[in-house]
Amino acid sequence: MRTADPRVDFARLSPDGRSLHLEFVGGPDDPSNPCSVQYEAITELSDGELVVAVVAQQRARPVPSGTACDAVGYLRAIDLRLPQGFHGSVIRDKVTGEVVLPRPSDSP
Secondary structure (H helix, E strand, O other): OOOOOOOEEEEEEOOOOOEEEEEEEEOOOOOOOOOOOOEEEEEEEEOOEEEEEEEEOOOOOOOOOOOOOOOOOEEEEEEEEOOOOOOOOOEEEOOOOOEOOOOHHHOO
């Protein structure tokens, strides 16, 4: 069974527009746990917006019969380098359609 792709809760673009930090709630990240989930981020430019998605990867091995995975959410993050700089102001989550880039007054 494939894990659902999570929504992006927060995105921060580097000042030079070349890297992106994404935060989301997903499955555990523990190689010894058969319920562990790995994620990758994908990006695309669409109508001047940067559209992002966090995609759950298929588990490396099946969850053993009789094992139940908990429904606890774990705060996760992915940092990625963009193939080209993005200097726009809208980053949109592909899963929900919501804008996830904070307004400048929300930035640290």
